[in-house]
Structure formats: structure tokens, C-alpha cells
Amino acid sequence: MGNLNLGLFISGIVTIIAIYGILALSLNLKFGVAGLIDLGVVGYFAVGAYAFVLTTAPPPSELSHYSIGLGMPLWVGFIAAPVAAGLFSFLVGLPALRLSGEYLAIATYAAAEVLRAVFTNEDWLTNGVVGFNNLRQPFRGAFASGDVYQYFFMALSLAVLFILFLILSRLHWGPFGRALRAIRENEQVALSVGKNVTKLRIKAFVLGGAVSGFAAALYVSFATLIVPTMFVSEVTWTVWIALVIGGTGNYVGALVGTAVLVTAQELTRFFQASADLASVLAASRLIAMGLILIVIIRFRPRGILPERHYVDTKAVPVAESTAQAVSPKRVVE
Amino acid sequence: MGEGVPRVQYLQYVVFGLVTGTILLLGTVGFSMIRRVDNFLNIAHGQMVALGAYLGYLFYAMIGLPLVVASVLAIASTAVLGWASHRIVFNPIRGHGPLYLLFTSVGLAYVIHGSLEAIFGTRPKAFILPEPRFFSIAGEPLVSTVEIFIIVVAIVSAVALHLFLTRTRAGMAVRAMSSEYDLARVRGINTSRVAALVWILASGLAGLAGILMGIQGTVYTDMGWAIILVILSAAVLGGLGSIYGVMVGAMLIGLSMDLSVIWLPPAYRSAVAFMVIMLVLVVRPQGIFGGVSRG
Numbered sequence: 268m269g270n271l272n273l274g275l276f277i278s279g280i281v282t283i284i285a286i287y288g289i290l291a292l293s294l295n296l297k298f299g300v301a302g303l304i305d306l307g308v309v310g311y312f313a314v315g316a317y318a319f320v321l322t323t324a325p326p327p328s329e330l331s332h333y334s335i336g337l338g339m340p341l342w343v344g345f346i347a348a349p350v351a352a353g354l355f356s357f358l359v360g361l362p363a364l365r366l367s368g369e370y371l372a373i374a375t376y377a378a379a380e381v382l383r384a385v386f387t388n389e390d391w392l393t394n395g396v397v398g399f400n401n402l403r404q405p406f407r408g409a410f411a412s413g414d415v416y417q418y419f420f421m422a423l424s425l426a427v428l429f430i431l432f433l434i435l436s437r438l439h440w441g442p443f444g445r446a447l448r449a450i451r452e453n454e455q456v457a458l459s460v461g462k463n464v465t466k467l468r469i470k471a472f473v474l475g476g477a478v479s480g481f482a483a484a485l486y487v488s489f490a491t492l493i494v495p496t497m498f499v500s501e502v503t504w505t506v507w508i509a510l511v512i513g514g515t516g517n518y519v520g521a522l523v524g525t526a527v528l529v530t531a532q533e534l535t536r537f538f539q540a541s542a543d544l545a546s547v548l549a550a551s552r553l554i555a556m557g558l559i560l561i562v563i564i565r566f567r568p569r570g571i572l573p574e575r576h577y578v579d580t581k582a583v584p585v586a587e588s589t590a591q592a593v594s595p596k597r598v599v600e
Numbered sequence: 601m602g603e604g605v606p607r608v609q610y611l612q613y614v615v616f617g618l619v620t621g622t623i624l625l626l627g628t629v630g631f632s633m634i635r636r637v638d639n640f641l642n643i644a645h646g647q648m649v650a651l652g653a654y655l656g657y658l659f660y661a662m663i664g665l666p667l668v669v670a671s672v673l674a675i676a677s678t679a680v681l682g683w684a685s686h687r688i689v690f691n692p693i694r695g696h697g698p699l700y701l702l703f704t705s706v707g708l709a710y711v712i713h714g715s716l717e718a719i720f721g722t723r724p725k726a727f728i729l730p731e732p733r734f735f736s737i738a739g740e741p742l743v744s745t746v747e748i749f750i751i752v753v754a755i756v757s758a759v760a761l762h763l764f765l766t767r768t769r770a771g772m773a774v775r776a777m778s779s780e781y782d783l784a785r786v787r788g789i790n791t792s793r794v795a796a797l798v799w800i801l802a803s804g805l806a807g808l809a810g811i812l813m814g815i816q817g818t819v820y821t822d823m824g825w826a827i828i829l830v831i832l833s834a835a836v837l838g839g840l841g842s843i844y845g846v847m848v849g850a851m852l853i854g855l856s857m858d859l860s861v862i863w864l865p866p867a868y869r870s871a872v873a874f875m876v877i878m879l880v881l882v883v884r885p886q887g888i889f890g891g892v893s894r895g
Contacts, residue, residue, distance in 0.1 A: 304699065360880045361679045369641055369698065369840075373832050376876035380829055384871035500825065511703055533763055550718035557710030561689060564704050568696050 275414060278421040280533045282489055284526050285424035288480035290506045291521040292428075292435055293475040299472040299574070300444055304368060307359060307375030308506050310382045311352040313498035315483030317386065318351030319344040319491050320399050321342070333394040340407050349480030356476025357469070364468050379503065380555030385476040387495040396492030404490060421524075424485050428522075431478055436518055447471055447518075451595075483573040508560045514570025523571055531555060613858050615743045619816060621854025622754030625847050626809035627827060628834040629761065632846045635835070636778035638694070639797045640701035643807055645714065646828025647712035652678045652807025653814040653823065654716050667729075675807040682803020683796055709824060717821045724820040750812045757808060758847060759799070765843070774798055778843070781803025814847050826870065830857075834871040837880050852876075 288307060298304045323344040337343075363374040386393045399564050405423065410416040422493065438444050438468035449457040450464050458464055485494045513524020563570070620773050631645045679832035690701060691706055734741035765771040777784040785791050786881045813823065830853060838849025853873050860872040 279657075313690045362878075366881055369702070370836075372641070372702075373836055374878055376829070376832070379880075381871045381878070382872045384868055384874075388865060388867045444893045478676055507703065507706070546722060549717050550714045553714030553717065555714075557707040557714065558710075560707030561704055561711070563695055564700050564707070565698065567692070568700055 275417055276420050282306070282424045283416075283533065284529045285421070285428045286482050286486050286489065287487065287506065287509060287529055288428050288522045288525045289485070290479050290502075291429055291509045291525045292431055292518055293478035293482070294506050295508050295515065295518055295521040296435055296471055296478065299521065300439060300451065301417060301468060301509065301521060303364070303468065303472060303474075304372040305375045305472070306372045306503055306507075307379035309498050309502040310359070310375070310379030311356050311479045312483045312486075312502060313379075313382060313386060314414055315348035315352035315480030316487045316498070317393060318480070319348040319487055320332040320402065321392075322347040323403060324399055331498075334391045341403060344482070345405075345484050349477040352483060353473045353479030355479030356473045358474040360469050364465065364472060376500070376503075376557040379500065380480060383495060383498055386498065393495060394493060398492060398498070400492045402487060402491045402493070404571065413539060419420045420489060424489070427481055428486060432522070433517060435478070437516035439518065443470075449592040474500040475561060508556060511560065512563050512570060514572040516574030517572050518568070520570050520572030520574075527571070528556070530561065609740065610862065611737070611742055611791075612740070613779045613857070613861060615747055617855035617858035618851075619747050619750050619854075620858055621851035622751050623809050623816070624830060624834055624854050625850035626754055626757060626805045627841060628831045628838070628846045628850045629758070630805040631831050632838070632840070632843055633774070633798050633802050633838055636843070637774070637795050638690065638701065639671060640705070641832070642705045643702060643828055644705040644708040645711045645802070646826075646831060647679055647824035648682055648718060648803045648806035649810040649813065649827045650821070650824035651681065651712060652810025653808070653819040654720055654810075656811035656814050657720075657727060657819050661725070661727055671808070671811050674811055675804050678807030678810070679800045679804035682806070685799045686796065686799040693879055700892065702744040709828075713821060713824055720821070722797070722821055724818040726818050740781045742895065746815060750816055753808070753812065757805065761805070770794070770797060775843075830870060830873045831879040836877045
């Protein structure tokens with residue numbers, strides 16, 4: 268491979284890290300901070316992606332099966348994606364957040380799967396398995412060369428990631444994040460000091476969903492195509508694995524985990540040789556992802572960068588025993 | 601869709617539903633037993649079903665052993681691998697809590713899925729069986745010998761499991777441990793031995809479910825993920841962790857999936873199962889038979 272290819276290859280990896288990083292931030296808000304076990308990550312992501320495409324795609328021609336294509340400017344799509352993802356989160360969260368622990372996990376998993384069935388089968392909405400191709404990319408016209416544009420797109424994705432990171436970190440250390448962490452640690456105590464637990468949870472859930480909408484808009488712009496098979500549960504698991512590797516409850520950790528996981532996965536694409544070997548390599552990528560997760564949980568269950576505690580936990584040893592059964596074990600150090 | 605369909609065809613959907621339900625039952629019972637004894641959702645259980653199907657394919661279609669011998673070998677190997685996963689992967693992190701066990705099981709599911717893909721390739725496989733005979737009503741084929749075989753095998757296994765759980769000391773120990781872990785331990789039940797037995801049984805049943813799925817349709821690498829979602833639905837419907845509730849849950853899910861084809865496009869067949877879970881979770885989260893004991 269030539270030098271230029273290597274640069275493009277790396278910028279591609281960084282772009283994917285940025286996009287998955289946004290998803291990891293969103294999940295960290297929902298699980299790491301608010302303690303909500305959401306296995307439907309791919310669902311809000313898919314809704315955001317289709318919202319982006321349907322608002323910006325040209326009106327359908329006679330040859331296509333879809334019936335909605337608003338042909339609006341791309342910036343409208345970039346607003347529509349988080350709004351739609353947030354709305355869908357609200358629809359799922361309103362009934363599902365009444366459930367706790369693994370029941371919430373199952374309900375959100377099921378919601379994402381039902382949604383995938385809808386997107387796969389309703390041709391009028393999604394143009395079926397053909398999907399949409401040759402999607403427009405933001406500011407593409409300003410660049411003559413596709414290579415240079417790819418570097419620009421990487422910078423754009425990183426900028427979006429950075430802004431969302433700043434907003435979420437700020438919320439984390441403010442009253443909103445504090446209240447969420449309080450609920451996660453002890454719901455009864457949070458209730459007793461007058462926190463509206465249900466409302467705060469829904470807020471975190473919807474905000475998390477909206478954040479993943481930004482990732483969705485970037486993702487389909489980067490891929491320049493959308494098909495229902497892009498939204499399988501593997502996306503959800505990848506984000507979860509990234510978060511667990513990096514350390515739940517810590518936004519920097521979430522990004523570190525994403526970088527480690529995506530780099531490990533993408534590097535294996537480097538070795539693609541013959542067609543026979545390619546399928547074995549694809550399979551070994553799955554095995555590697557599984558092994559990383561098993562090994563990290565076994566030997567470093569709190570992730571590479573664990574959550575920082577600013578309260579002296581030694582002073583309140585009771586906190587350990589009151590932690591909910593399903594919430595991650597917090598070792599007092 | 602309903603208009604032009606002959607009456608007998610409705611009965612045929614019922615037969616399909618019974619086949620799906622009985623296979624699902626074998627997969628779900630084991631999932632539920634593990635949920636009770638080790639208290640976590642074992643996502644890798646779906647891969648045990650896939651493993652059974654592939655091992656059955658290996659012994660029967662690739663090596664050429666008789667179907668019964670191949671099935672016994674495949675079930676035994678799946679059971680041993682399930683037990684090994686319990687010993688090597690899950691037992692060391694028991695103390696980490698259910699969520700970390702769940703994620704470890706996702707990791708294991710990827711390891712098994714990837715291994716199956718690396719060894720057998722991504723192309724779907726089929727058991728090549730002698731042409732089945734059909735029993736017809738009013739000229740319409742209603743049920744094939746293969747379908748009767750699957751239903752009978754599954755029912756015999758479920759009854760055998762029931763007799764084991766209620767009539768033998770080991771079976772009673774399993775039930776005692778799954779309803780009151782600490783009490784069972786205090787009363788002198790060797791909990792780690794019983795847990796090992798549960799994993800062997802659960803994985804063996806999953807292997808059997810996989811072989812039956814292979815006999816009925818095709819064997820494909822994503823089947824472990826597809827089946828675990830339906831297993832989750834059946835388990836939630838029956839009440840997570842209740843052994844008998846999930847048997848009924850599995851039959852109901854199987855029937856509703858195959859009967860939904862009468863009204864909905866067939867592509868929504870498995871989505872029906874997930875819609876059932878969402879409804880159940882919202883209306884009655886403890887499942888239709890849950891509520892008395894924990895879970």
C-alpha cells in the first residue's frame with residue numbers, strides 16, 4: 268500500500284471511531300451515568316439515519332419504491348436526525364423505563380428488532396433492501412478531490428464528537444448528571460430528596476437517543492448509502508463492548524474503549540489477501556471482539572479508565588451494600 | 601390474504617406453530633434453568649443451539665454417521681462445551697454481578713459465532729434427509745413425518761425433563777437450588793455440582809433444539825442470534841426463570857409466530873415474537889405465570 272492510501276486508511280478509521288464514539292457517549296449517558304441498560308442502541312441510530320435520508324433524498328422517481336423524499340438541504344437532515352432519534356427514544360422510553368434492570372434490556376432489544384423488521388419490509392419507506400445510494404455529502408462541492416474531502420469529513424466528525432463531548436461532560440458535573448448518578452446509586456434516597464426519578468430518566472434516555480442521531484447522520488453521509496442491513500444488533504453490541512472496555516461512567520473512557528475496539532477491528536482489514544482468507548478473517552474479527560470483552564471483564568471489570576469518584580468512598584462504606592443488584596459492581600478503593 | 605386460503609391451510613399453520621413451539625421449548629427451558637441457577641441472561645445460549653445444529657450437520661452430513669448416532673454425539677458435545685463454558689468463562693466472574701455475566705455471554709456468543717463461521721463458512725447448510733411422507737386431509741398435505749418426528753422428540757424430552765426434575769434426587773436438588781439458592785446450600789446441597797448439572801442439561805437440550813431446527817430447515821451462522829431473541833420472548837412471556845411457565849410461553853410464541861402469517865406478511869414472523877414481549881413487559885412484566893416466586 269502506498270503512503271497516500273495509508274493516510275486515507277487511517278482517516279477512515281478515525282472517522283469511524285468518531286462516529287462510534289458519539290454512540291458510546293450516548294450510551295454512557297444512559298448506562299454509565301443513569302444506569303439504564305439499553306440494548307436498543309441501534310434502533311435510535313437507525314431512526315436518525317432514515318430521518319436524515321428521507322428529509323434530504325430527492326423526491327421518488329417512477330423506478331424507485333419509496334414514497335417520501337423531501338429533497339431538503341443537508342443541514343435540515345442534520346437537525347431531523349437527532350430530533351427523530353430523540354422522539355423515537357421517547358416513544359420507547361415512556362413504557363420501557365417503567366421496567367428495571369434486565370427487563371428494560373429485553374424491551375429495548377425487542378424494540379430495535381421490531382424496528383429493523385419494519386425497515387426491512389416496508390419498501391415505501393426505505394426503498395427495501397436496495398436502499399438509497401449516492402447520498403449527498405456535506406460541503407462536498409467545496410472540494411475538488413475526494414481524498415482531501417475525506418480528511419475534511421474526518422475533521423467534521425471529530426468536531427461534532429468534541430462538541431457533544433463538551434456538552435455531555437458539562438451536564439455530567441452539573442445538577443442533571445449529579446441527580447442521575449444519585450438515582451443510579453440509590454433510587455430511594457434520590458426520591459426522598461425530591462428528585463423526579465421518572466422524569467430525569469426519560470430526559471437522559473431521550474437526550475442519549477438524540478445524541479445518537481448525530482452519529483447516524485454522519486454515518487450515512489460517510490457511507491453515502493443506507494440499507495436496512497446496516498442496522499443489525501451487532502452495532503448495539505459493538506457500542507456496549509466499547510463502553511465496557513473503556514470504563515462505564517467515564518466519557519473519556521467511553522472514547523478510549525471505542526478507539527481500542529474500532530482500531531482492533533479495522534486493522535484486520537489490512538491483511539485481506541485471498542478470497543478464502545477474507546471470510547476466515549471476517550470470522551476472526553468476531554472472535555477477537557468476543558475475546559477482548561471476556562478478557563477485559565475477567566481481569567479489568569471496571570474498564571481501562573474507570574469512573575472517577577470525587578466523594579471519598581471510604582468514608583461511606585454503606586454505599587457498597589446499597590448498590591442495586593443489577594448495577595455494575597463498584598469496588599471501594 | 602385470508603380470503604383464498606383453504607381451511608386446511610390454517611391447520612397447517614397450526615402444525616408449523618407446534619413444530620416451532622416445541623423446538624423453542626427445548627431451547628428456552630435450558631435458558632430459563634441457567635437464569636434461575638446463575639441469575640443472568642445467557643445470550644450465548646442461542647449459540648449453543650447453533651452449535652448443536654452445526655455439530656449435527658458435521659456428524660450426519662459430513663462424516664456420514666446415522667442420524668441417531670450423529671444426534672447423540674452432537675448433543676453430548678454441546679453439553680460438554682456448555683459445561684466447559686460454565687467452568688472456564690462464567691464461574692470465575694460469578695461475583696461481578698448479572699450485568700457483567702450477561703456481557704461475558706455476549707463475548708462468548710461472538711467467539712462461538714465466529715468459530716462456526718471460520719470452520720463451516722457462511723453458506724447455509726441443510727441436512728439431507730429422505731423425502732418425508734405427508735398425511736393429508738381433503739387432498740391438502742397437513743403434516744409430514746418429519747414434523748411428527750420433531751414434535752414427538754420434543755414432547756418426549758420435555759416429559760423426561762419433568763420426570764427428572766420431580767422424581768430424582770438430582771432433579772429435586774436442581775429445583776431446590778433454583779428457587780432458594782441459599783436455603784438449598786444450607787440444607788447440604790452441593791450447589792456447584794448441581795450448577796454443573798444444570799449447564800450440561802441446558803446445553804444438551806439446546807443442542808437437541810439445534811438439530812431439530814437443522815432437520816426442519818437450514819443451518820446458518822446467524823441462527824444463534826435469531827433464536828436467542830425468540831428464546832428471550834418465550835422466557836419473558838412464561839416468566840423469566842420459571843421452568844414450566846416458559847414451556848407454555850414457548851408454545852404460545854411458536855403458535856403466534858406461525859399463525860401471524862395468516863394476517864401479516866411472512867417477513868414479520870419473528871417481529872411478532874418481539875411485539876409479544878413488549879406487550880407482556882408493559883402490561884404484565886412478571887410474565888403470565890410469574891408473580892409468586894422471585895424472577
